[in-house]
Amino acid sequence: MGRNRKSFTEQEIHTLEKNLNVLRVTGKNITYSPMFKAAAVRAYQEGQTPMEIFLQAGFQIEIIGRDMPKKCLLRWRKVYAAVGEAGLIEERRGKGSTGRKQKGELSVEDKLRRAEARIRLLEAENDLLKKLEALERQANKTLPSSERFHLINLVLRKYGLQRVTRYLCQIAEVSSSGYYRWCSAEEQRQIREAADERDFLLIKEHFEARKGKIGALVIKMRLERMNGIVMNHKKIRRLMRKFKLVAVIRKANPYRKMAKATQEHRTCPNLLERQFEQSVPEKVLLTDITYLRYGTGQWAYLSCVKDGTTKQILAHYLSSTLELSLVKRTLELLIKRLDGNVHPDAIFHSDQGMHYTHLITRRLIAEAGFKQSMSRKGNCWDNASMESFFGHMKDELEYKDCTSLTELRQRINEYVTYYNSERYQWTLKKMTPDEFRNHLIAA
Missing domain, CATH: 3.30.420.10 (Ribonuclease H-like superfamily/Ribonuclease H)
Structure with missing residues (x-):
């Protein structure tokens, strides 16, 4: 609904009533259809200007006024941000309206939906905190932001939540802007993940060929000589850790530590003197x-x-x-x-x-x-x-x-x-x- 002039003429009212996005028109007010309001907010989020939205919807700017599109979108976006698309559909007229029905006006079904939504939010919050605590205890260190973003994303999808991202980011102690940047980089992560899986299959082939008894350096040399593939040994170690390939090899050579502790014996008489x-x-x-x-x-x-x-x-x-x-x-x-x-x-x-x-x-x-x-x-x-x-x-x-x-x-x-x-x-x-x-x- 909006107002931009003292009154509409009979001809203007008749013109506005023909628009499918209008429910009714009085001498001073226009009541827009809920579907149009919701579609207008989505179009605005996709980059269209208020003026473009109203023109595409068939409104004549000389009738409704040049300021009306901007004022309507401002109010509709506030309602959408506060209570979602349902608020636009159920929006009440009147000064200070939030677009939400009063408690006394809610049906039993509405009250049940709200209660279920609150329960889901509490469950999601509890689930996120438990996962964070468990992973940090297992790693014995603070989780990096990327892993926290991943947990938030899992929780949002698991519980089908909307418009609570900022709240979950606050719980996880990360920025919501960082989370959205992380989401936008999902395609690149999938590309890297696919590359890691391809490289891992090559590593695993050599690892299993020697029955799990070779480490990163030997795998690197086998890849170069047998497959003609040059792969950094640090990357091989990273992928082995990531996919939990643990080589069955000896611990650090104790002789090396013993030698460091007895440097003075290197000059002792010996025909070989360790010059192997x-x-x-x-x-x-x-x-x-x-x-x-x-x-x-x-x-x-x-x-x-x-x-x-x-x-x-x-x-x-x-x-x-x-x-x-x-x-x-x-x-x-x-x-x-x-x-x-x-x-x-x-x-x-x-x-x-x-x-x-x-x-x-x-x-x-x-x-x-x-x-x-x-x-x-x-x-x-x-x-x-x-x-x-x-x-x-x-x-x-x-x-x-x-x-x-x-x-x-x-x-x-x-x-x-x-x-x-x-x-x-x-x-x-x-x-x-x-x-x-x-x-x-x-x-």
Whole structure:
């Protein structure tokens, strides 16, 4: 309803009554249809001016007056903001009207709808607060705004609420403008989410290929070499955390912490002095023995020789006993592999175990042309590179279910082949040990 002049003429009243958006006209007032008022507010929200709305609705501005569209839209928008579209439909005439029926005028159905709306709002408020508290307790930190926006959006959709966004934002302690910006960026988030899912499927493929026993760096190298895809290792870690891929790998190497705590021992006499990488293949040879428990409690013992530069496993032997023959057989396999091509300054480095201090072993090492070196007693990090291989092998190899030594030996042979020719290593310029050896020789 609106007024812009003292009175309409009979001809003007007749013209206005023909407009479908008008319910009735008196000499001084126009009563607009509820549907027109609601449509006018929506059109205004979409960017149309009051004048354009009234002209498109068939009103003649010279009859209703130039100020009337603006005044009507101002009043209708206030009613819409206060009580919604229903307020425009039920709007009462009179000064100070809110467009809402008085309590005494409400029907039983209206009262029930209002009560249900209040209950939904209380439930939504309680739900939002519970979710916020639970997530913050789980993360042990304050949730970022983006996660709070997501919770608000979930609650609004779950309870079918309208025009309470500002109130829920106040509860969640975020700005409503920030929430609307977050909503407008939904399309971009969906694009990023789809990209994350595609990348995750690639990561998962390599993760499962190694039975969950590789981390982000190994996955990165496999992606580059096998798929030709360059993916930042930080992104791989982020996606693994996001999709809850947890690698079954060892904890931080304790030798590293121990070494930091004993810096003064680095200058202690040692033929190798932990200079594992000599830039020359087969110059530094590291050896050690590890214990493997398998089957129903059986024990096996694995002796290996590792190239300190290329990380290749040059020789390995598995036995059911810890007799001296375990190391002797490993040396024989190493000598056979080298086929007489022994570096003149080759160092054979081990711990001070009885297998390596035994006269027979020392004679075999000398006859093969190696200079023997041993870790200082109690300094296990002097041979940490060899320990590192054993640690990775036990993480990545399924061996505990083996039922015989023959089956265990087969699996270890397969793993050593994989380790040498397929397992990319970050410190080898992202090459496999075999590739890195060829690279050094070619250089």
